[in-house]
Amino acid sequence: MREMSFMRRRSASTFSTSWWTTQRLRSCWPTSSWRWPSTTPCGTTTNKCSGSRNSPWKPIATTPTVTSWSEAPRRCTTSPSRWPCFCRMWSGGTRSYLLNPFTVLSCVAKSTCGLNNAVVSLFILATVKGNALLSAIFLALATYQSIYPLTLCAAALLYLMQRQFIPINAWRLSFWWFVAQYAFMYVGSLLVMVGLSFFLLGSWDFLPAVYGFILSVPDVTPNIGLFWYFFAEMFEHFRLFFLCVFQINNFIYTVPLSIKLKEHPVFLIFMQLAINAIFKSYPTVGDVSLYMAFLPVWSHLNRFLRNVFLVSCAMLACSALFPVLWHLWIYAGSANSNFYYATTLIFNLAQILLVCDYFYAFLRREHHLVHGLYPKRKDGSEATLVLK
Incomplete structure:
Protein backbone atom coordinates (compact mmCIF):
# COMPACT_ATOMS: atom_id res chain seq x y z
CA MET A 1 0.00 0.00 0.00
CA CYS A 76 -23.85 10.96 -10.08
CA THR A 77 -27.60 11.57 -10.04
CA THR A 78 -28.51 8.04 -9.02
CA SER A 79 -28.60 9.13 -5.38
CA PRO A 80 -31.02 12.05 -4.76
CA SER A 81 -29.07 13.13 -1.70
CA ARG A 82 -25.84 13.52 -3.71
CA TRP A 83 -26.81 15.63 -6.67
CA PRO A 84 -23.82 17.58 -8.03
CA CYS A 85 -23.87 21.08 -9.39
CA PHE A 86 -24.78 19.76 -12.85
CA CYS A 87 -28.26 18.92 -11.60
CA ARG A 88 -28.70 22.30 -9.94
CA MET A 89 -27.91 23.92 -13.27
CA TRP A 90 -31.07 22.42 -14.79
CA SER A 91 -33.15 24.54 -12.38
CA GLY A 92 -31.09 27.52 -13.55
CA GLY A 93 -32.00 26.59 -17.12
CA THR A 94 -35.69 26.59 -16.18
CA ARG A 95 -35.44 30.08 -14.71
CA SER A 96 -33.42 31.19 -17.73
CA TYR A 97 -36.21 30.06 -20.05
CA LEU A 98 -39.14 31.43 -18.07
CA LEU A 99 -37.51 34.84 -17.43
CA ASN A 100 -36.12 35.20 -20.94
CA PRO A 101 -37.60 38.27 -22.71
CA PHE A 102 -37.96 36.22 -25.91
CA THR A 103 -40.14 33.72 -24.03
CA VAL A 104 -42.28 36.56 -22.65
CA LEU A 105 -42.67 38.04 -26.13
CA SER A 106 -43.78 34.72 -27.61
CA CYS A 107 -46.37 34.37 -24.83
CA VAL A 108 -47.62 37.93 -25.37
CA ALA A 109 -47.97 37.18 -29.09
CA LYS A 110 -50.02 34.04 -28.22
CA SER A 111 -47.70 31.92 -30.30
CA THR A 112 -47.95 28.12 -30.39
CA CYS A 113 -44.16 27.96 -30.16
CA GLY A 114 -44.53 27.38 -26.42
CA LEU A 115 -46.32 24.09 -27.11
CA ASN A 116 -43.53 22.99 -29.46
CA ASN A 117 -40.92 23.89 -26.85
CA ALA A 118 -42.84 21.94 -24.21
CA VAL A 119 -42.83 18.80 -26.36
CA VAL A 120 -39.12 19.14 -27.10
CA SER A 121 -38.44 19.67 -23.39
CA LEU A 122 -40.38 16.52 -22.54
CA PHE A 123 -38.35 14.65 -25.15
CA ILE A 124 -35.11 15.85 -23.56
CA LEU A 125 -36.37 14.91 -20.09
CA ALA A 126 -37.37 11.41 -21.20
CA THR A 127 -34.02 10.94 -22.92
CA VAL A 128 -31.99 12.06 -19.91
CA LYS A 129 -34.08 9.78 -17.67
CA GLY A 130 -33.23 6.88 -19.97
CA ASN A 131 -36.81 6.07 -21.05
CA ALA A 132 -36.44 5.07 -24.70
CA LEU A 133 -40.18 4.62 -25.32
CA LEU A 134 -41.21 8.06 -24.04
CA SER A 135 -38.23 9.61 -25.79
CA ALA A 136 -39.33 8.14 -29.13
CA ILE A 137 -42.97 9.17 -28.57
CA PHE A 138 -42.16 12.79 -27.70
CA LEU A 139 -39.67 13.02 -30.57
CA ALA A 140 -42.36 11.74 -32.93
CA LEU A 141 -44.79 14.32 -31.52
CA ALA A 142 -42.24 17.10 -32.02
CA THR A 143 -41.59 15.90 -35.59
CA TYR A 144 -45.34 15.71 -36.16
CA GLN A 145 -45.60 19.42 -35.34
CA SER A 146 -42.48 20.39 -37.32
CA ILE A 147 -39.98 18.42 -39.39
CA TYR A 148 -36.80 19.88 -37.93
CA PRO A 149 -36.73 18.04 -34.54
CA LEU A 150 -35.89 14.92 -36.56
CA THR A 151 -32.23 15.97 -36.24
CA LEU A 152 -32.40 15.28 -32.48
CA CYS A 153 -32.78 11.55 -33.11
CA ALA A 154 -29.00 10.98 -33.35
CA ALA A 155 -28.33 12.67 -30.00
CA ALA A 156 -31.08 10.64 -28.32
CA LEU A 157 -29.65 7.39 -29.68
CA LEU A 158 -26.15 8.25 -28.50
CA TYR A 159 -27.30 9.14 -24.99
CA LEU A 160 -29.55 6.12 -24.57
CA MET A 161 -26.86 3.74 -25.82
CA GLN A 162 -24.35 5.18 -23.37
CA ARG A 163 -26.98 4.92 -20.65
CA GLN A 164 -27.42 1.22 -21.35
CA PHE A 165 -23.68 0.60 -21.90
CA ILE A 166 -24.16 -0.34 -25.56
CA PRO A 167 -20.91 0.22 -27.50
CA ILE A 168 -21.20 2.85 -30.22
CA ASN A 169 -19.69 0.68 -32.93
CA ALA A 170 -21.26 0.17 -36.34
CA TRP A 171 -19.73 -3.33 -36.51
CA ARG A 172 -21.55 -4.53 -33.39
CA LEU A 173 -24.92 -6.25 -33.66
CA SER A 174 -26.14 -4.70 -30.40
CA PHE A 175 -25.66 -1.23 -31.89
CA TRP A 176 -27.95 -1.87 -34.87
CA TRP A 177 -30.44 -3.78 -32.76
CA PHE A 178 -30.95 -0.79 -30.46
CA VAL A 179 -31.16 1.58 -33.46
CA ALA A 180 -33.82 -0.66 -35.00
CA GLN A 181 -35.80 -0.74 -31.75
CA TYR A 182 -35.73 3.04 -31.34
CA ALA A 183 -36.57 3.58 -35.03
CA PHE A 184 -39.52 1.19 -34.74
CA MET A 185 -40.90 3.06 -31.70
CA TYR A 186 -40.33 6.44 -33.36
CA VAL A 187 -41.79 5.58 -36.76
CA GLY A 188 -44.68 3.68 -35.19
CA SER A 189 -45.61 6.64 -32.97
CA LEU A 190 -45.38 9.02 -35.91
CA LEU A 191 -47.58 6.81 -38.10
CA VAL A 192 -50.19 6.58 -35.33
CA MET A 193 -50.34 10.39 -35.05
CA VAL A 194 -50.61 10.81 -38.82
CA GLY A 195 -53.30 8.13 -38.94
CA LEU A 196 -55.30 9.83 -36.19
CA SER A 197 -55.09 13.11 -38.11
CA PHE A 198 -56.44 11.41 -41.23
CA PHE A 199 -59.23 9.83 -39.17
CA LEU A 200 -60.26 13.20 -37.71
CA LEU A 201 -59.99 15.23 -40.94
CA GLY A 202 -61.05 12.60 -43.44
CA SER A 203 -58.38 13.53 -46.01
CA TRP A 204 -54.64 13.86 -46.52
CA ASP A 205 -54.77 17.59 -47.21
CA PHE A 206 -53.03 18.33 -43.93
CA LEU A 207 -49.73 16.83 -45.21
CA PRO A 208 -49.02 19.46 -47.91
CA ALA A 209 -50.64 22.13 -45.72
CA VAL A 210 -48.18 21.47 -42.86
CA TYR A 211 -45.03 19.76 -44.07
CA GLY A 212 -45.23 21.01 -47.64
CA PHE A 213 -45.68 24.55 -46.34
CA ILE A 214 -42.59 24.26 -44.13
CA LEU A 215 -40.39 22.83 -46.89
CA SER A 216 -41.57 24.87 -49.89
CA VAL A 217 -41.77 28.27 -48.08
CA PRO A 218 -44.65 29.78 -50.08
CA ASP A 219 -45.27 32.57 -47.55
CA VAL A 220 -42.57 35.25 -47.52
CA THR A 221 -44.02 37.32 -44.68
CA PRO A 222 -41.12 39.10 -42.88
CA ASN A 223 -39.80 37.33 -39.79
CA ILE A 224 -36.46 36.90 -38.01
CA GLY A 225 -35.34 34.12 -40.37
CA LEU A 226 -33.14 34.04 -43.44
CA PHE A 227 -35.67 32.76 -46.00
CA TRP A 228 -38.27 35.45 -46.55
CA TYR A 229 -36.23 38.25 -48.16
CA PHE A 230 -34.12 35.92 -50.27
CA PHE A 231 -37.07 34.09 -51.80
CA ALA A 232 -39.07 37.27 -52.24
CA GLU A 233 -36.32 38.48 -54.62
CA MET A 234 -35.62 35.05 -56.15
CA PHE A 235 -36.30 34.28 -59.82
CA GLU A 236 -38.77 31.43 -60.10
CA HIS A 237 -36.54 29.10 -62.14
CA PHE A 238 -33.83 29.27 -59.43
CA ARG A 239 -36.23 28.78 -56.54
CA LEU A 240 -36.05 24.98 -56.22
CA PHE A 241 -32.25 24.89 -56.21
CA PHE A 242 -31.82 27.54 -53.51
CA LEU A 243 -34.71 26.07 -51.54
CA CYS A 244 -32.80 22.78 -51.29
CA VAL A 245 -29.61 24.65 -50.37
CA PHE A 246 -31.32 26.57 -47.58
CA GLN A 247 -33.24 23.59 -46.18
CA ILE A 248 -30.25 21.25 -46.15
CA ASN A 249 -28.52 23.47 -43.58
CA ASN A 250 -30.82 22.07 -40.90
CA PHE A 251 -29.78 18.48 -41.58
CA ILE A 252 -26.28 18.47 -43.04
CA TYR A 253 -24.54 19.31 -39.76
CA THR A 254 -26.11 16.39 -37.89
CA VAL A 255 -23.67 13.72 -39.09
CA PRO A 256 -20.36 15.55 -38.46
CA LEU A 257 -21.53 16.88 -35.09
CA SER A 258 -22.71 13.41 -34.06
CA ILE A 259 -19.29 11.98 -34.92
CA LYS A 260 -17.42 14.72 -33.09
CA LEU A 261 -19.70 14.82 -30.03
CA LYS A 262 -20.62 11.15 -29.80
CA GLU A 263 -19.42 11.08 -26.18
CA HIS A 264 -21.33 14.27 -25.29
CA PRO A 265 -24.91 13.84 -26.57
CA VAL A 266 -26.41 16.49 -24.26
CA PHE A 267 -24.18 19.14 -25.79
CA LEU A 268 -25.13 17.75 -29.20
CA ILE A 269 -28.79 18.39 -28.38
CA PHE A 270 -27.92 22.00 -27.53
CA MET A 271 -26.08 22.42 -30.84
CA GLN A 272 -28.93 20.94 -32.88
CA LEU A 273 -31.55 23.11 -31.18
CA ALA A 274 -29.49 26.20 -31.95
CA ILE A 275 -28.98 25.19 -35.59
CA ASN A 276 -32.70 24.57 -36.04
CA ALA A 277 -33.55 27.93 -34.49
CA ILE A 278 -31.23 29.70 -36.93
CA PHE A 279 -31.85 27.88 -40.21
CA LYS A 280 -35.50 26.81 -40.04
CA SER A 281 -37.83 28.36 -42.60
CA TYR A 282 -40.15 30.13 -40.15
CA PRO A 283 -38.24 30.78 -36.90
CA THR A 284 -39.60 32.68 -33.93
CA VAL A 285 -38.07 34.24 -30.85
CA GLY A 286 -39.47 31.33 -28.85
CA ASP A 287 -37.07 28.99 -30.69
CA VAL A 288 -34.18 31.22 -29.67
CA SER A 289 -35.24 31.16 -26.02
CA LEU A 290 -35.34 27.34 -26.01
CA TYR A 291 -31.66 26.78 -26.79
CA MET A 292 -30.66 29.80 -24.70
CA ALA A 293 -32.18 28.03 -21.69
CA PHE A 294 -29.25 25.58 -21.96
CA LEU A 295 -26.63 28.27 -21.48
CA PRO A 296 -26.59 28.01 -17.63
CA VAL A 297 -25.87 24.29 -18.03
CA TRP A 298 -22.65 25.18 -19.85
CA SER A 299 -21.63 27.97 -17.45
CA HIS A 300 -18.32 26.17 -16.87
CA LEU A 301 -17.39 27.10 -20.46
CA ASN A 302 -17.63 30.85 -19.82
CA ARG A 303 -13.90 31.23 -19.15
CA PHE A 304 -13.11 29.92 -22.64
CA LEU A 305 -15.58 32.09 -24.59
CA ARG A 306 -14.11 34.74 -26.88
CA ASN A 307 -16.99 36.78 -28.36
CA VAL A 308 -19.34 37.30 -25.43
CA PHE A 309 -19.31 41.10 -25.57
CA LEU A 310 -19.75 41.24 -29.36
CA VAL A 311 -22.58 38.71 -29.42
CA SER A 312 -24.38 40.31 -26.46
CA CYS A 313 -24.25 43.80 -27.98
CA ALA A 314 -25.38 42.54 -31.39
CA MET A 315 -28.36 40.62 -30.02
CA LEU A 316 -29.44 43.45 -27.72
CA ALA A 317 -29.16 46.03 -30.50
CA CYS A 318 -31.08 43.87 -32.99
CA SER A 319 -33.77 43.09 -30.44
CA ALA A 320 -34.29 46.83 -29.95
CA LEU A 321 -34.16 47.64 -33.68
CA PHE A 322 -36.65 44.98 -34.81
CA PRO A 323 -39.82 46.79 -33.65
CA VAL A 324 -38.44 50.21 -34.60
CA LEU A 325 -37.59 49.29 -38.19
CA TRP A 326 -40.83 47.33 -38.53
CA HIS A 327 -42.83 50.41 -37.54
CA LEU A 328 -40.84 52.65 -39.89
CA TRP A 329 -41.30 50.21 -42.78
CA ILE A 330 -44.91 49.04 -42.39
CA TYR A 331 -46.64 51.96 -40.68
CA ALA A 332 -44.58 55.13 -41.21
CA GLY A 333 -43.39 54.24 -44.72
CA SER A 334 -40.08 56.01 -44.18
CA ALA A 335 -37.96 52.81 -44.47
CA ASN A 336 -37.94 49.70 -46.62
CA SER A 337 -37.36 45.97 -46.31
CA ASN A 338 -33.57 46.31 -46.67
CA PHE A 339 -33.28 47.94 -43.24
CA TYR A 340 -35.28 45.20 -41.55
CA TYR A 341 -33.49 42.38 -43.35
CA ALA A 342 -30.08 43.86 -42.48
CA THR A 343 -31.07 43.68 -38.82
CA THR A 344 -32.20 40.08 -39.38
CA LEU A 345 -28.82 39.17 -40.89
CA ILE A 346 -26.94 40.69 -37.94
CA PHE A 347 -29.20 38.90 -35.47
CA ASN A 348 -28.63 35.51 -37.11
CA LEU A 349 -24.91 36.20 -37.47
CA ALA A 350 -24.77 36.86 -33.73
CA GLN A 351 -26.49 33.52 -33.09
CA ILE A 352 -24.00 31.72 -35.34
CA LEU A 353 -21.10 33.36 -33.51
CA LEU A 354 -22.64 32.32 -30.19
CA VAL A 355 -22.98 28.68 -31.23
CA CYS A 356 -19.48 28.56 -32.74
CA ASP A 357 -18.04 30.19 -29.63
CA TYR A 358 -19.59 27.59 -27.33
CA PHE A 359 -18.44 24.80 -29.60
CA TYR A 360 -14.89 26.16 -29.52
CA ALA A 361 -15.02 26.59 -25.73
CA PHE A 362 -16.26 23.02 -25.29
CA LEU A 363 -13.48 21.55 -27.45
CA ARG A 364 -10.84 23.70 -25.78
CA ARG A 365 -11.95 22.64 -22.32
CA GLU A 366 -11.83 18.97 -23.33
CA HIS A 367 -8.29 19.55 -24.59
CA HIS A 368 -7.27 21.17 -21.31
CA LEU A 369 -8.69 18.26 -19.35
CA VAL A 370 -6.18 15.98 -21.06
CA HIS A 371 -3.17 18.26 -21.54
CA GLY A 372 -3.54 20.69 -18.65
CA LEU A 373 -4.35 24.39 -18.43
CA TYR A 374 -0.97 25.52 -19.69
CA PRO A 375 0.29 23.14 -22.40
CA LYS A 376 3.98 23.34 -23.28
CA ARG A 377 5.93 22.85 -26.48
CA LYS A 378 8.76 20.37 -26.77
CA ASP A 379 11.26 23.13 -26.03
CA GLY A 380 9.39 24.12 -22.83
CA SER A 381 7.77 27.32 -24.15
CA GLU A 382 4.06 27.98 -23.78
CA ALA A 383 1.95 26.52 -26.60
CA THR A 384 -0.92 28.28 -28.38
CA LEU A 385 -4.12 26.37 -29.12
CA VAL A 386 -5.47 26.63 -32.67
CA LEU A 387 -8.84 25.16 -33.58
CA LYS A 388 -8.62 23.55 -37.00
Missing part, protein backbone atom coordinates in the same frame (compact mmCIF):
# COMPACT_ATOMS: atom_id res chain seq x y z
CA ARG A 2 2.86 2.40 0.74
CA GLU A 3 4.43 1.67 -2.64
CA MET A 4 1.14 2.24 -4.45
CA SER A 5 0.56 5.53 -2.61
CA PHE A 6 4.08 6.67 -3.44
CA MET A 7 3.60 5.84 -7.13
CA ARG A 8 0.37 7.84 -7.24
CA ARG A 9 1.99 10.91 -5.67
CA ARG A 10 4.90 10.68 -8.06
CA SER A 11 2.60 10.30 -11.09
CA ALA A 12 0.45 13.24 -10.03
CA SER A 13 3.51 15.46 -9.73
CA THR A 14 5.01 14.24 -13.02
CA PHE A 15 2.20 14.82 -15.47
CA SER A 16 0.74 18.23 -16.27
CA THR A 17 -2.90 17.37 -15.69
CA SER A 18 -3.02 17.29 -11.94
CA TRP A 19 -5.98 16.56 -9.75
CA TRP A 20 -6.36 20.23 -8.83
CA THR A 21 -6.27 21.30 -12.48
CA THR A 22 -9.02 18.86 -13.36
CA GLN A 23 -11.10 19.97 -10.38
CA ARG A 24 -10.80 23.64 -11.35
CA LEU A 25 -11.74 22.89 -14.95
CA ARG A 26 -14.63 20.55 -14.27
CA SER A 27 -17.28 22.54 -12.42
CA CYS A 28 -19.56 19.54 -12.13
CA TRP A 29 -17.25 17.66 -9.81
CA PRO A 30 -19.03 14.53 -8.58
CA THR A 31 -19.36 13.32 -5.06
CA SER A 32 -16.66 11.34 -3.31
CA SER A 33 -18.19 8.07 -4.39
CA TRP A 34 -17.07 8.62 -8.00
CA ARG A 35 -13.68 9.36 -9.44
CA TRP A 36 -13.01 10.98 -12.82
CA PRO A 37 -10.64 9.20 -15.18
CA SER A 38 -7.03 10.29 -14.94
CA THR A 39 -4.56 11.13 -17.66
CA THR A 40 -2.23 8.25 -18.30
CA PRO A 41 1.23 8.06 -19.88
CA CYS A 42 -0.43 6.73 -23.03
CA GLY A 43 -2.42 9.97 -23.44
CA THR A 44 -5.79 8.34 -22.80
CA THR A 45 -8.36 9.12 -20.14
CA THR A 46 -8.72 5.70 -18.58
CA ASN A 47 -7.53 4.57 -15.20
CA LYS A 48 -4.85 2.27 -16.53
CA CYS A 49 -2.59 2.14 -19.52
CA SER A 50 -3.95 -0.52 -21.83
CA GLY A 51 -0.57 -1.12 -23.44
CA SER A 52 1.41 -1.86 -20.27
CA ARG A 53 0.80 -4.61 -17.75
CA ASN A 54 3.19 -3.19 -15.18
CA SER A 55 1.78 0.34 -15.27
CA PRO A 56 1.48 2.04 -11.86
CA TRP A 57 -1.87 3.47 -12.97
CA LYS A 58 -4.17 0.92 -11.36
CA PRO A 59 -7.86 1.46 -10.62
CA ILE A 60 -8.87 1.67 -6.98
CA ALA A 61 -11.07 -1.30 -6.16
CA THR A 62 -13.21 0.61 -3.63
CA THR A 63 -13.87 3.58 -5.93
CA PRO A 64 -16.04 3.02 -9.02
CA THR A 65 -14.66 4.73 -12.12
CA VAL A 66 -16.47 6.81 -14.69
CA THR A 67 -15.20 5.61 -18.04
CA SER A 68 -16.75 8.38 -20.13
CA TRP A 69 -17.31 12.08 -19.50
CA SER A 70 -20.82 11.89 -20.92
CA GLU A 71 -22.07 9.27 -18.50
CA ALA A 72 -20.90 11.08 -15.37
CA PRO A 73 -24.00 13.32 -15.00
CA ARG A 74 -26.22 10.25 -15.18
CA ARG A 75 -24.25 8.23 -12.65
